[in-house]
Structures are given as C-alpha cells and as structure tokens.
Amino acid sequence: MSGLWLLAAAALDWLVGDPPRPTHPVVVMGRLATLLERLLWRQGPALLQRLRGGILTLLVVGGTLAFSVLVLKLLAPFWIGAGLALWWLGASFAARGLYDHALAVEQRLRLQDLAGARIAVGRIVGRDTDRLSAPEVARACIESVAENTGDGVLAPLLYAALGAALQPWGLSPVAGAAAFALAYKAVNTLDSMLGYRSERYLWFGWASARLDDLVNFIPARFAPLAVAVAAPLVGGSPLQALRTALRDGHRHQSPNSGLLEAAYAGALGIRLGGPTAYGGVVHQRATIGVGRRELDVQAIARARHLLAATSALAVVGLSAVLWAVRP
Numbered sequence: 671m672s673g674l675w676l677l678a679a680a681a682l683d684w685l686v687g688d689p690p691r692p693t694h695p696v697v698v699m700g701r702l703a704t705l706l707e708r709l710l711w712r713q714g715p716a717l718l719q720r721l722r723g724g725i726l727t728l729l730v731v732g733g734t735l736a737f738s739v740l741v742l743k744l745l746a747p748f749w750i751g752a753g754l755a756l757w758w759l760g761a762s763f764a765a766r767g768l769y770d771h772a773l774a775v776e777q778r779l780r781l782q783d784l785a786g787a788r789i790a791v792g793r794i795v796g797r798d799t800d801r802l803s804a805p806e807v808a809r810a811c812i813e814s815v816a817e818n819t820g821d822g823v824l825a826p827l828l829y830a831a832l833g834a835a836l837q838p839w840g841l842s843p844v845a846g847a848a849a850f851a852l853a854y855k856a857v858n859t860l861d862s863m864l865g866y867r868s869e870r871y872l873w874f875g876w877a878s879a880r881l882d883d884l885v886n887f888i889p890a891r892f893a894p895l896a897v898a899v900a901a902p903l904v905g906g907s908p909l910q911a912l913r914t915a916l917r918d919g920h921r922h923q924s925p926n927s928g929l930l931e932a933a934y935a936g937a938l939g940i941r942l943g944g945p946t947a948y949g950g951v952v953h954q955r956a957t958i959g960v961g962r963r964e965l966d967v968q969a970i971a972r973a974r975h976l977l978a979a980t981s982a983l984a985v986v987g988l989s990a991v992l993w994a995v996r997p
Contacts, residue, residue, distance in 0.1 A: 759830060759847050764822030768977060772811055808969055809942060815934070816927075820929075821858050827984055828988070860882070894929050914960075941960060
C-alpha cells in the first residue's frame with residue numbers, strides 16, 4: 671500500500687496543482703521563517719550571525735517535522751488523518767506547478783510578447799529578467815525547470831519514499847511520507863529565502879544553504895539517471911544526458927543543481943549557462959552542454975515534456991520499490 675499512497679499523491683499534484691496560498695505548507699513555512707528572521711537577524715560578527723541563522727533553521731525544519739508528526743499521530747485513528755497526510759504529501763510535490771509556469775513562459779514567447787514572457791519567467795527565477803532577450807528568457811526558464819526537477823520533484827519523492835518505508839514514530843506509510851517530505855520542503859524553502867550570497871545573508875543564511883546542499887546531495891546524484899531514462903520519451907539522448915552530467919555538472923556554482931542542468935542540456939542537445947544578472951550585477955556562469963542553436967519555444971516545450979516524463983517514471987519506479995519493500 672505504501673507505493674499506492676505515493677502514486678495517489680503524485681496524481682493529486684498533477685490533477686490539482688498547488689493548494690490555495692493561505693493553506694499551502696510552503697507558504698506557512700515562509701511566513702514562520704520571515705517572523706523568525708525579524709526576531710533573530712542582527713548585524714554582528716560572522717560567528718554570531720551563523721549561530722542565529724542556525725537557530726532559525728533548527729526551529730523551522732524541526733518545528734515543521736514535529737508539528738506534522740504530532741498532528742498526524744493525533745488524527746491517525748480517523749479517516750481525516752490519512753486525507754490530511756495525502757494532501758500534505760501532494761502539496762510537497764511541485765511538478766504540475768513547475769510545468770504550468772514553463773508553459774506560461776512558452777505561450778508568451780509564442781505570442782511574441784517578450785514583456786509578458788519576462789514577467790512570467792520572473793515568477794520562477796531569482797535573476798534579473800527585465801532586459802532578457804527571447805533566447806535568454808528561454809534559457810532562464812529551462813534552467814529553472816531543470817533545477818526544480820530536483821528540488822520540486824525528485825528529492826521530495828525520494829524523502830517521501832524513505833518516510834513511507836521507515837514509518838518513523840509509529841506513523842502510517844502515508845503519514846511517514848508526508849512528514850519527511852514536509853521536512854525536506856522546509857529545508858528547501860529556507861534555502862530559497864536565505865541562501866543568497868548577499869551582505870545580509872552571507873553568514874545568516876549559511877546554515878540553511880549548507881543543510882540544503884546536504885539533503886540534496888544524494889537525490890542530485892540519482893537525478894541524472896532519472897533524466898536519462900526519461901530522455902528517449904521526448905526524443906532525447908540518454909547517453910548524452912549522463913555524459914554531460916559527468917563532464918559539466920561540476921562546473922555549476924551549485925554542487926547539486928549543476929548535475930540536473932547538465933543532464934537536461936545533454937538530453938535535449940542544448941547549451942545552458944552564460945551571463946546571468948542578479949541585483950544589477952552580471953555573473954559569468956560556466957557554459958553547460960554543447961548545443962549550437964539559440965534556445966526558443968520548442969526547447970522550452972521539450973524541457974516541459976522531459977519534466978513530465980522524468981516525474982512520471984520516478985513516481986512509478988519509487989512506488990514499485992516501496993511495494994517490494996512494504997507490500
């Protein structure tokens with residue numbers, strides 16, 4: 671039954687998409703992190719800033735895990751407990767939301783609405799978008815799809831499967847999956863909020879950024895294999911996906927995201943990386959992949975389809991493993 675819960679949650683994500691903002695677990699985590707940041711952030715020595723940031727990280731991640739376990743344990747005797755766990759588990763996956771965001775960018779570009787495409791891609795990237803050309807918008811979109819295939823799909827799936835298999839604290843398979851997936855999302859949410867190398871967050875966000883690197887280390891090493899298996903379904907090359915991940919993955923500034931961007935670049939035969947502006951400052955990111963053509967709406971469409979194929983195969987594969995471990 672463990673595998674069936676995982677399939678049901680993934681199907682819920684694709685059918686419903688993100689829950690309404692006030693009830694989305696990630697929104698609640700973000701509000702808690704914002705409140706704690708106001709209380710804990712202070713100018714001061716790097717060591718003290720790291721300590722305060724570490725306390726924030728512990729409170730948000732530990733609080734998310736403890737709250738979810740407590741609520742799901744209390745509701746375990748009732749059907750609403752399983753329903754809530756399934757809802758939380760589905761909300762931990764972001765495949766549908768990521769797919770829809772990429773589609774919105776693609777549609778704006780197809781209509782030759784560059785201003786609208788810049789706004790649409792700005793919703794899923796942290797870089798400056800107001801001066802991007804059409805190929806640069808496409809590049810930003812594809813890089814975000816690739817990176818978030820890990821953060822928003824594969825990693826939460828893997829931690830959910832682990833929670834379902836271990837059933838910690840006497841939780842049911844679906845409750846264990848939801849608790850582990852929510853804890854992972856808390857880590858990832860903190861990294862997206864505090865993991866910037868800005869003056870404010872260089873030390874205060876250190877614990878959040880390092881914890882995110884740690885929890886994504888193993889999922890990111892499996893991710894290129896998942897992309898490679900899915901590549902033929904979108905006319906891509908599995909061999910090039912793996913080769914490019916091995917050759918170029920380490921060139922990215924992130925020890926984890928680079929592997930996925932490189933796997934996407936290899937699978938789709940495109941080139942990613944290059945000049946990228948953050949806060950008005952242009953950073954020269956390493957080139958990944960060997961594609962020669964400028965990126966366009968077709969490249970975004972293929973990246974969307976690769977996301978869907980990778981997500982589907984990963985869910986089916988992990989569900990099969992869970993069924994074998996806990997039939």
